[in-house]
Every structure is written in structure tokens, then in C-alpha cells.
Amino acid sequence: MSINVKFPDGAERAYDDGVTPLKIAEGLSKSLAKKVVAAKVDGAWWDLTRALEKDAKIELVVRDSADGLEVLRHDAAHVLAQAVQDLFPGTQVTIGPVVEDGFYYDFYRDEPFSTDDFPRIEARMREIVDADLPIQREVWDRAEAISHFNAIGETFKAKIIDDVIPPGEPITVYRQGNEWKDLCRGPHLPSTGRLGKAFKLMKLAGAYWRGDQANEQLQRIYGTAWADEKQLEDYLHRLEEAEKRDHRRRGRQMDLFHMQEEGRGMVFWHEKGLTLWRTIEAYMRRRLEKAGYVEVRTPQVLDRSFWEKSGHWENYRANMFVCETAEGETLSLKPMNCPGHVQIFKFGQKSYRDLPLRMAEFGACHRYEPSGALHGLMRVRAFTQDDAHIFCREDQIEDEVARFITLANSVHEDFGLTRDHIALGTRPELRAGSEDFWDMAEGQLLNAARKAGVEPVIAEGDGAFYAPKLDFQLKDAIGRIWTCGTIQNDYVLPDRLGAEYVGEDGQKHKPVMLHRAILGSLERFIGVIIENYAGAFPLWLAPVQVTVATITSDADPYADHVVDLLKRAGLRAEADKRNEKIGYKIREHSLAKVPVIAVVGRKEADERKVALRRLGSQEQTVMSLDEALDALKDEAKAPDERRGD
RNA sequence: GCCGCCAUAGCUCAGCUGGUAGAGCACCUGAUUUGUAAUCAGGGGGUCGGGGGUUCGAGUCCCUCUGGCGGCACCA
Secondary structure: OEEEEEOOOOOEEEEEOOOOHHHHHHHHOHHHHHHEEEEEEOOEEEOOOOOOOOOEEEEEEEOOOHHHHHHHHHHHHHHHHHHHHHHOOOOEEOOOOEEOOEEEEEEEOOOOOOHHHHHHHHHHHHHHHHHOOEEEEEEEOHHHHHHHHHHOOOHHHHHHHHHHOOOOOOEEEEEEOOOEEEEOOOOOOOEHHHHOOOEEEEEEEEEEHHHOOOOOEEEEEEEEEOOOHHHHHHHHHHHHHHHHHOHHHHHHHOOOEEOOHHHOOOOEEOHHHHHHHHHHHHHHHHHHHHOOOEEOOOOOEEEHHHHHHHOHHHHOHHHOOEEEOOOOOEEEEOOOOHHHHHHHHHOOOOEHHHOOEEEEEEEEEEOOOOHHHOEOOOEOOEEEEEEEEEEEOHHHHHHHHHHHHHHHHHHHHHOOOEEEEEEEEOOOOOOOOOHHHHHHHHHHHHHHHHHOOOOOEEEOOOOOOOOOEEEEEEEOOOOOEEEEEEEEEEOHHHHHOOOOEEOOOOOEEOOEEEEEEEEEEHHHHHHHHHHHHOOOOOOOOOOOOEEEEEOOHHHHHHHHHHHHHHHHOOOOEEEEOOOOOHHHHHHHHHHOOOOEEEEEOHHHHHHOEEEEEEOOOOOEEEEEHHHHHHHHHHHOOOHHHHHOO
């Protein structure tokens, strides 16, 4: 009997019964046989040494493809697990999946691991690779597998079979060498040698069994693995580059902000950082005003009874900063702006003619975040949202959401961020409202997104407890994804707080409230753009736009004059008149990422000129002062001003 | 909050197995007036995160607290 195999390019060949993908690869070319790590048979993963069972379409997966890397990383996880169990008897294995750029394995062991153990573990991993242990797939009986894993003390594996693997699905066990084996879906390499040496253990972390805080605490070892050493080096290099962009480091270097012990999760904004803030805020105000928003401001601290009415006391108390007065009142700092906005909406009567009412606030909120969640500017306890609530009729929702998507896209682009995708967070497990309500609310967001020409990626269960949401996932200059911007269609809060408007029919109706933010919070967004631009802000955002550097003190009065004119032209300019060489000044301001350095010496002063030098360029352009003022004034326009919108 | 790691001058870091703190940059002073990514010389600066313990002796070892970092959990 023979087996007919179809290749992705359409070619077909016949093979003897029992042929394996590895044999097929060997028959095609030597180099392919070397590079191949697994196969896909009729679209399903297939081990190289597993015989084909019938006619099939086959795809050979090579090590440096995305699929191939996944196989390598999965094997690396197994090699890690074997190494750990060799070195630390009594350690139980749990799960070891592939993640972006690498893999991890969760272990259960009484004694903690230390990163000091990594060299030993890596060395043992290399021995396992060198030994080139054969890896074999075995199909086990379900009950037998459970009792076997229990018998050898691998209770987590037994639980996986019991709880996770649906009955009827085959139980596959991979044997690595003679002794070691692991429950695994596969596929795996034919032998450990094929993994190669391009792997490295990266970090150690705590994790919970099945992600639940109530369960056993496990120890997670993260590693990375690549097709070859070059790729590994490149990856490590990328990590270093990303670290250099770190907003916490750059924030310090550029004197933008700092944080200190007594205010965990609270930011001290320095002059330059606040300049950046104000530039962004001013830009947003222009955008919002043009988009038909009104701006309001609501109180920082409100009585407990207020939060009881809004439902926050019941649902959000754990995250609220609560305080008491000498007179015995209990108050809370606002964790959100929405209930306050409803009060403004409710003040006086609203008519359908007032809708949609788009109410914006740069709202300073405080939330008690768990200490372990705090992270630089990205996760803080005091932050300012570019918040707004759009009160509208149900039939206006889709249009408003679509308009919002358009606005948010435009804003994000102006900060050099490109959209990766929009996520639709659907009903979470704990939620308010009926299934019908959720069907309707999710449908509205989906339709609205499509109306704006976007097909959202579904994020199952990611919605808020009262409403589904659309989250903007943005990609920065080095390809990292950040969530900035969200919109939710809330039917619950306006109802709960008694917001009403008078409709065309003269009757009272309940408005729907769209919670939305474009930047998210100013803090976090500034963190994101610091990393996106690696501190080298475009001219319109740079805290210091122009430094006028003198060559000798002869040019000091002229430098002051130039700075004065630049400031009058609306530019943020400083003079550097220090008694230093021009090379030194250039170097310093270049490292400080000042976009334009204007060098002035005696010659420039005499001729009323400046020599402009742009960040990242070695060239100097000498031009008249007036020319330079005009040019810089124009270049420093914010993107919206440039467009004239 | 949980697990692991870390905490030395303003910053980046050195300080081996315990023997009473060091570099570069920054800062201050002086000299130098300089033409496009670091001018030279001198100087000041640290209760080694806090507290406790072991020891003749602790930056170094142990305990504890605080904070930071990396994950996990959380993230309307």
C-alpha cells in the first residue's frame, strides 16, 4: 500500500506505507531534513517520526519559521523540566507552554529556586541536548495515565488529565530518553539534539496553579529559545535596546519626573515633564473642542453616601482611598469621574435636543492599586484620565462610537503610534444584566466598530462588569503593544443614578452613557510616548525645543536675544552660555535629546545668523535669524495645527 | 497581595571567602574664551535603605521592616 502526499505548492508524491515526515524531508533535500522540526498533516501538528496514517496534505515546518520556533520553544520547556527534575528531585512539573519570544515551565517544589541555580540548570540542559535523547510519542489510556501520574507523584499532571483534557481526546505522553516523560499534546522534535544551543533561562517568577490566587503557589522559570545563536543574540540585543527606552530611566535622565517612597504610585512632575504634560493637554483640548465636547471639573473627594448611590462603595471599595474627618464623616477620593459627570447631567432638565452631550474632564483619580501592580508611570495610584462621558440616545450609540474611533485613531497617529487592533471585551463571568442585554450591547459595539471600518478582535470575558468595551491596542516604534483608549456603552450607571432627559414625546427617558478615553491616563500615556520616541520627542512635544549654545562669551548678549525672540515666537528655548567648548555643549544637548541646537559665535552675532543643528544629524545649516524663527515656528506646530483642523 | 531577586555618593557601578568605603560621570573652585558629540587642575560629598542580631570586628553573615525590579494575581 502506498500513501499519497500533497505538498503546499500543489505537488503530489506517493510514499510507502509507514512513511514519516522526517523521511519525506530527507527524500526532498538534505538541508531541509536538517532544518525541519515538525510537520502539519492536514493542518494538524504531527511529529517528524510519526508515521502517516493515510493520504494527506503535508506541510514541513522548519526551525526558523514562526511555527518552527514554537516547536523548538516547547521542546526547550521540556528539556528545562527534565533538567530541573534531574537536579532537584521531588520537584513536580505542571505546565510548560510557549509564550512570546520564549517559554516557561511552572514547577511545584517546597524549596524556592534562585536565579543562582540557572547556570547549573542551563548546563544540565546542554548535557541533555548533547546526549541527543530520542523523544517518543506514546498514546495512553486515560485512566491508566491518571493513576500512573498519581503513582509517580506527579499529581498536577494527573489533575490536568482529569480536569483539562476533554474525555475522548487521546492522552499523549512524550518520553525523552529512557526515564523521563511528560504529558504533552506535542508535537516534539525527534530527539533533544535537534533543539540546539540557542536558548537561555531568563527569569524566575511566582505563579499560581491554573492562575488562581487560591491555588498552590508555583515557581515559574522563563526561558527564551531561538533557531540559532544569531537569533538569540539579536533578541538579547533587542531587550537591551528596549531597556534603554525605559521611561523610568529616561524620565530621570531627562529630568521629567520622579517618584519616592512616601508616595508609592504617585508622580512628582518636574518642570520639563509638566511641560510635556501641558503640551499634550492643550493638544487634547483643541481636539475635543473641535469634536464637540464640553469640559467640566468635578470634586476630588465626595461623601460615602455618594459612592453608595453610584455602586462604587459596594463594588469598588477595595480600590478606593477612604478618609475620615474630625467630625466623623467618611469620604472617598474619587476613583472615577463618571458619577460626578452624571450629577452635572442631572443638574437642570435635559432635552433630547441636548444629546449627544459629550462631557470631558481631565479627571484626577486615585485608586488603591495592589503594591505589586505598581510600575513607573504605567500603573500608578494617582492619575489623570482624559475622560469623557457621552450621554446619548440608544439610536445614537453606533454613530458616536464610530466618531470616537475616528477621533482616537487620529490622535494616536499624531503621537506616532499605529493601531495594531481594537479588542472587543465581551461579557465577563461576573456581570450585571441579562444575556439579552449583553447580546445587544456587544452587538452595538461590534456594529459601530465595523461602521468605522474596523473589525475588532474578540477578547472573551474582558468586558467591564456593567458593559462590554472596545480597547485600542497600539504598536510603538519597536513593535510593542500598548493599550491606550477605550470606549464602553453603559446602560447601568445612568439608570442607577437617575439620569433622565425629556424626549420628543414629552416623556422622560434614560440616556445611555459612553465612557471613553483616548490616551487613557496622562501619566501612562506619557510613559508610552517616552518609550515610543526613546525620549527623542518630535519638535512639537519636546520640553526644550531649541538650545542656543554659544561658542565664546562674546556671543552671550546675542544668544539671549535669540532665545528671547524664540520665546516670543512661542518656542521653548534655553541659552547655554557656559564656559565650555562647543563640542561639549553639542554632546550634552544631543544626549538630552533637544531637537534643535542653535550654535551662535561671533560670526553669527555679527551677521545676525544662527547655525542650526538637528538631533540625529551632523549637518549645520547657517541661516538668518528671521529665517530660522519662521522655519522653527512652523515646524513646532502640533499636528492638528499643521493640518489646520 | 503572592513568589523570586535587588538596595553602596546626585547618576552608573566596583568592593573575593567578615578586618572599619572606591571609580567614572555629575557638582563646587580655579585656569582656559574655545567653531560642531567629553579642555585641564584641584575640591567637597556616603550613619553602605531602616531596625535588630551573630562576632573581638559587619557594606559583607542571619532576622525583620521599608522600598525598587521581574513575573503572578488584579487592572471600572
